[in-house]
Amino acid sequence: xxxxxxxxxxxxxxxxxxxxxxxxxxxxxxxxxxxxxxxxxxxxxxxxxxxxxxxxxxxxxxxxxxxxxxxxxxxxxxxxxxxxxxxxxxxxxxxxxxxxxxxxxxxxxxxxxxxxxxxxxxxxxxxxxxxxxxxxxxxxxxxxxxxxxxxxxxxxxx
Numbered sequence: 629x630x631x632x633x634x635x636x637x638x639x640x641x642x643x644x645x646x647x648x649x650x651x652x653x654x655x656x657x658x659x660x661x662x663x664x665x666x667x668x669x670x671x672x673x674x675x676x677x678x679x680x681x682x683x684x685x686x687x688x689x690x691x692x693x694x695x696x697x698x699x700x701x702x703x704x705x706x707x708x709x710x711x712x713x714x715x716x717x718x719x720x721x722x723x724x725x726x727x728x729x730x731x732x733x734x735x736x737x738x739x740x741x742x743x744x745x746x747x748x749x750x751x752x753x754x755x756x757x758x759x760x761x762x763x764x765x766x767x768x769x770x771x772x773x774x775x776x777x778x779x780x781x782x783x784x785x786x
Contacts, residue, residue: 637682637707644686653760657685660752667748677741680714681748683707687719718745725779732778743783750779
C-alpha cells in the first residue's frame with residue numbers, strides 16, 4: 629500500500645504482523661492484507677470495509693482476540709471504532725463456517741461490507757492455496773479447496 633494512501637488500520641496490522649511469515653507457504657502475513665485490499669478495490673468496497681479488513685486478523689482467532697482485549701497498547705485506539713465493530717461482526721460471520729465444519733451452512737449475508745470482506749478474504753485464501761499447492765499434501769489440499777469452493781457458493785462468487 630502506498631505510503632500516502634495508508635489507512636491507520638493498515639499501519640496497525642502492519643505493525644502487528646511485522647515480517648512474520650506463514651509456516652507452510654513462507655508468504656508474509658501482510659500479503660493476505662495487500663491482496664485482499666486489491667480485491668476490495670475491484671469490488672468497489674467502502675473505505676470502512678477496507679479498514680475493517682485490515683483489522684480482521686486481530687479479532688479472527690480466539691487467541692488473537694483475547695490478546696487484543698488484554699492489550700493496553702495505544703495503537704489499537706487509533707483505529708476507527710466502526711472498523712473494529714465491523715471486524716468483530718465479520719468474525720461472527722466467518723466463524724459460522726470454518727475448516728473444521730463438515731457441512732456448509734445455508735446463510736444469507738445482506739450487509740455489503742461483510743460480504744465484500746468475506747469475498748476478499750476467501751478469494752485471497754483460495755488464490756494463496758492454489759499458488760502454494762505443492763506445499764500441501766493431496767488430502768489437505770483437497771479438503772481446503774473444497775472448503776473455499778463452498779464459501780464461493782455461499783458468497784455467489786463464480
